[in-house]
Amino acid sequence: MGLTGIQIFKLLPKTNCKECGVPTCLAFAMNLAAGKAELASCPYVSEETKAQLSEASAPPIRPLAIGSGENVLKIGGETVQFRHEKTFVNKPGFAILVSDAMPEAEIENRLKRFNGLRYDRVGLTLRPELIAIKNESGDPVKFEALVKKVKSETDAAMILMSEKIEALTAGVKASSDRVPLIYSVNEGNLETLAGLALEYKCPLTVKADNLEALSGLAEKLMAAGLKDLVLDPGYRTLRRAFEDQILIRRAALLHQNRSLGFPTITFPCEMTNDPMKEALIAATFVAKYAGIIVLSDFRGETLFPLLVERLNIYTDPQRPMMMQEGIYPIGNPGEDSPILVTVNFSLTYFIVSGEIEASRVSCWLLVMDTEGLSVLTAWAAGKFVGDAIGTFIKKSGIADKVKHRQVVIPGAVAVISGDLEEELGPDWKVQIGPREAAHLPAFLKMGN
Amino acid sequence: MPFEIPRITYTGTIKKVTLGKGPKAVTIGGETSYPLYLFEGEMPHPPRIAMEVYDAPPEDWPETVLEPFRDVVHDPVAWAKKCIEPFGAELIALQLVSTDPNGLNRTAEEAAETAKKVAASIDVPLIIWGSGNADKDGDVLRKVAEVCDGMNLIIGPIVEGNYKQVGAGAIGYGHTVIASSPIDINLAKQLNILLGNLGIPDSRIIVDPTTGGLGYGIEYTYSVMERDRMAALTQQDERLQFPIICNMAKEVWKTKEAKASDEEAPDLGNPQKRGVLMEAVTAVILLLAGADILVMRHPEAIQLVREMISDFMAK
Structure with missing residues (x-):
């Protein structure tokens, strides 16, 4: 290296x-x-x-994949400690826990939440990727049955958790085409589990109580020919678990330590009994530096903030998030509803659409492709100017949706109104909106 | 390869700033490592939470966060007292929203009276936050500084457009200033230099990097704060070694996701818990990036974040 x-x-x-x-x-x-x-x-x-x-030439932190089909979770492959140095690349996967000792109804509800909780944002679908299946019953038959159930009823990437080799073997056999993550190797079961992972080509978790031991186990597995490892530094207190995440990332990047050059798995579910606090511990690991985050359970109120945080932290700082150009109806706009035009920088879109919603005045929001630049930057770059906006409005098809011919532009680019009116022709009237999105509700409520 | 702990070298320290006076004064800053990296540095003063009080009854708060304050929203003094007891606030942040020229447009004199009344009735440090309109804040904050002579307030946001006006008053009447810049490390540094040139001692400056809400640009704030701490701690950038304040609650609670009811957004789960978590997750992100003071709103979110801070600090 x-x-x-x-x-x-x-x-x-x-x-x-x-x-x-x-x-x-x-x-x-x-x-x-x-x-x-x-x-x-x-x-x-x-x-x-x-x-x-x-x-x-190998990347300092091994990239690997868990799962198959549409829902493959890629983790690892990170090259920086701080996102502004370049970008974080592979978002940590969120897992919900099910156990073969849970009542049937509870398992059903969790699978339902796993399948149901999806959110659309910036043209992406935010969702959890993983189900961690725990063999609490100690019974390999029960475990295998639950693995099969999860596999047939969800597209989840799976984590198979057992202390029993028979149970893990049965689970892996039942799901190897789904490429599950095996949890976990320790001194005692190293050879057997290494064999299982090699035979079925599955990634394998290494768990130890300190980084020295973790590194030692990983080295043995690498010597045995395993490539796709996931690290679980054993601490379950916030301070120590946080520290280990940082030290593992640094060891891989700064010391080129190969035996710690793997993505990590974290267990907020084992660190508190309070679901709210569990979400905050998970929030810590989203930013600092988990590959997988196992939650005891999740619901909309805990999962959604974490998914949004993950999206934000893993946004490439060199490339702004963009909306697709087009007409966005906010509320239930009709043929008399106002038309507003703005840029496709996603943050601008979120703020403007949020304020329009807050106003409770239904509007047509025209989002123009300015390559993700904000209003003033796009204007300064000559992309959000009268003739360009005019052309966009004409071809957007908005004229077929409304009876009136009036469009509101951001107050910050008031200077372009003349050019825009010229481009649109005499039918159209250009109205200057507020400079700040925060003043949109007042502006819209005034009956504009 | 034997395992060796990969350490990095720090060359700077965050300056210490003491807020307020008397037995309830609060000191922040003094960090010698990246935020919460306690395995290789010190954080002699853990991050603190300031609770919000508004100078006019809020109009657009969702029910879930209005409920704890319903009986006091018409009275900033009672509101501040309630934050301290029973909610245990260690600092109060009085938001002078009513001075906004695009809103109620109350005068600087009225605002200063409110500030003085609140300051006189509490013993914890008081942060005074203007409407964010640079011109108006110039008048309002200058007046507040004068009327509250010697009360050791923390006043802001001070921006390049009004720093002379407000800064002079802050020096004369003994207040601490909040230097505010729009998510830009160079502008932040520039303003800190200007404030120093004006004669404001380093022990009286804290920095507001401008805070984006969760889902609404928080990643920009996060990275600018990380860069700021990196420059301060490892690149000896002396004019960036100030404690950081994040005025975050208003950014969280104005988003539609924090406000949406059960009927409007069934997939977003329990509205009360969701709002609390959106605020608390935002707080955790900002703590990781280097916040010394978080301006927060919901008592339950505050309780959760206090527990997180104490878990981070636990030996």
């Missing part, structure tokens, strides 16, 4: 064959150094070089 792009480049064939998907060997070398490419993409690299580079 620690080779620069140039050092890697010297070991490559330097033929610029493009078969790896980038135009030059140098670009490929740079991607390798940044952990954004795999050496396997180069068909011509020599075995010798491969050996030399495979260690150096």
Whole structure:
């Protein structure tokens, strides 16, 4: 580890064959150094070089996947400690816990919540990804039955939790095509579980009481040929669990410690009995640095704030979140409802649409593609100006939805009203709205 | 490879600022590591929570958060007292929303009287937060500083447009200032330099980075605060080594998700708990980014966040 792009480049064939998907060997070398490419993409690299580079080119935190089909959870692959240094990439998965010792009705309700709680935001569906299945009964038959039930009734990525090897074996056999995560390896069961994970190609969790021991176990598993590991540093108090998350991330990134270069799993469900506090502990791990967060249970009020937090923290700081261009009806607008136009920076959209909702005046909100720039930035960049907005309004189709011909523009760009009126033609009237979204309710209630 | 704890080197310390006076004065700051990284540094003064009081009855609060204050919303003094007992507030933040020229537009004199009455009837530190209109705040906060001479208030938001007007009064009458900048580390630093040049001692400055709500831009605040603490603690950026205050409650509770009723949003779960959690999750995110003071609203959210702070600090 620690080779620069140039050092890697010297070991490559330097033929610029493009078969790896980038135009030059140098670009490929740079991607390798940044952990954004795999050496396997180069068909011509020599075995010798491969050996030399495979260690150096692997990403510092192993990316891996749990689950199959539409709902594959990718975790790991992170390259920074602070999101502003680049971006966080793979959002931590949220798991709900079910146990084979729970009453049937409780299991049903949890599966129902898992399947039902989905939220649309910025064109994305926010949802939980995982179900952790716990073998509390100690009975492998019961465990296997629950694994099968979860598998057939949900698309969940699964975590199979048992202290019994027979139960884990039965569970893995019943669900290996779903690629479940096995929980967990310790000194005692290392060889057997390593064999199980290798045979069924499933990721495996390593649990130990301190980082030294954790690192030692992971090393043994790596030596046995396992690649996809998940780390559980055993502490269940907030302070120590938080500390271990930071130290693991740092060990992987700053010390290139391979045996801690894996995503982590955290258990807020084992850290408190209060569901509200559990959500706050989970909120801590969303920001600092879990790969998987296991919740004892969730409901709309606990899951939604966490999903939104996760979306926010994992937003790429170099790329603003954008809305799709188009007509957004707020409330139940009709042919007399006001038309407002704004930019497609998602934050602008959220704030403006929120204020319109608060006003209880139904409106048509026209969201124009300004490449995610805010109102003033887009105006300064020449993207949110009279002729561009006019063209957009005309082709948006809004004219077919309303009888009137009046459009409200943000007060901050009042200067463009003349240009816009010119572009729209004499039928249209341009009205200048408030400068701040917060003043929209008052503005709309005045009967505009 | 034997395991070695990966440490980083800190070269700076956050300045200490004491708020208020007397036995209930509160000191913040003094951190020598990233927020809550207590395995490698100190946080001699844990983060504190200031409870909000409004100078006019709120009109757009959802039922769930209005309920605990229903009997006191018409009286800022009674409201502040209720925050202290039974809710245990260690600081009060008086929001002078009624001075907003786009709202009730009350005068600087009226606002200063309210501030003085509240300050005189409580013994915990009092934060005075203007309407956010820079021009009006210039008048209002200057007047508050003058009328509350010697009461050791914390006043803000002070911005580049009104810092001279307000800053001079703060020095003269012995208050602490809140230097406010719009989610931008360079502007934050610039304003701190200006305040220093004006003669405000470092022990009287705290910083407001501008807070976005959960789902409404909190990631911008989060990253600007992380960058700010990084510059202060590891890059010896002396003009960024001030404690941070986040005026967060109003950002949380104005969102539609915090307000929505059961009928409007059945998938969002219990409205009361959801609102509390949206506020508490926002608080936790800001604590992780480096907040020293959180301005909060719902007593249950505050209780939860207090427990989190104490769990973070627990040996």
